[in-house]
Amino acid sequence: MQWVHGLLTTFVLILSVSASAAQTEGRLTVTGEGRVAAVPDMAVITMGATSQAETAQDAMAQTSDITAAILTRLTEFGIEPRDVQTSDLSLSPVWRNRGGNDGSPQIDGYQASNRVTARVRDLDRLGEILDAALSDGANRLGGLHFTLSDPDPLTDDARRLAVANARAKAELFAEAAGVELGALISLSEAGVAMPQPEMLGMARAADAGVPIAQGETELRASVTLVYEISTP
Structure with missing residues (x-):
């Protein structure tokens, strides 16, 4: 009876070890990327004025006059106040x-600068707006980029x-490695990016002197994702 009991115990242990090996689990981590391209429907332009004069008052007055003219022009083009901001x-x-080495430094005048950033939602008039601002x-043109509203x-x-x-x-990966894909353990987002648009060609707004390339935004x-995996 002792021999039979020992054999039975050994058999149970073997079954237990085999079952444990069959249920061995691990984890599989994968990354994924998705891309969507679209035609921009809004542009952000940054422009401004820099003036130099003998006195600080004159330099600031000249820059202020140009800035005021730009703001008035943007209003005439129908750009709303919420889409316009001055800075710097x-x-x-x-x-x-x-x-x-020929003497102590002297003040030779003053320089004043101001910058205007505007969101343009009517892209058909973008070139015309830029041309008018230059006039x-x-x-100063600090930048122009296209985006999505x-x-x-x-x-x-x-x-x-x-x-x-x-x-x-x-x-x-699970199929190639010969393992079974289990439940999803976690999902995390690495981030969302909107690179600068690809320039597909030159387009000119009607009656405008500034060429604009709208392109696409991606x-x-x-x-x-992290999945459970197990051996079959």
Whole structure:
């Protein structure tokens, strides 16, 4: 009886070890990316004025006059106040002989600057707006980029594609490795990016002197998925 009991115990232990090996679990981490391209429907332009004069008052007055003309022009084009902002107002002396060896530095005048940033929602008039601002005295162009007024729907589409891409990778890796794909443990978003638009060609707004290339904007979403895996 003792021999039979020992054999039975050994058999149970073997079954227990085999069952434990069959249920060995691990984790599989995959990343996915989704991309959605769209034509921008809004532009953000930054422009301004810099003036130099003998006195600080004159330099600031000249810059203020140009800035006021730009703001008035933007209003005439139907750009709403919520889409316009001024920034970087500055006034500084202009030095003469600064760092030289022929005498102490002297103030040779003053320079004043101001900048205007505007969101343009009517892209058909963008070139015309820029041309008009230059005519009004703007002598600084700080930047021009295209974007989307409401990127949320397309961002969600990119996220869906990113999750589907990661899921497809997980299924492929599990099949190739000979393991079973289990439940999803975690999902995290690495981020959403909107790179600068690709310039597809030159387009000129009607009666405008500034050529504008609208191009496309691409939204990218990245996610990381972690799955349970087990040996069959």
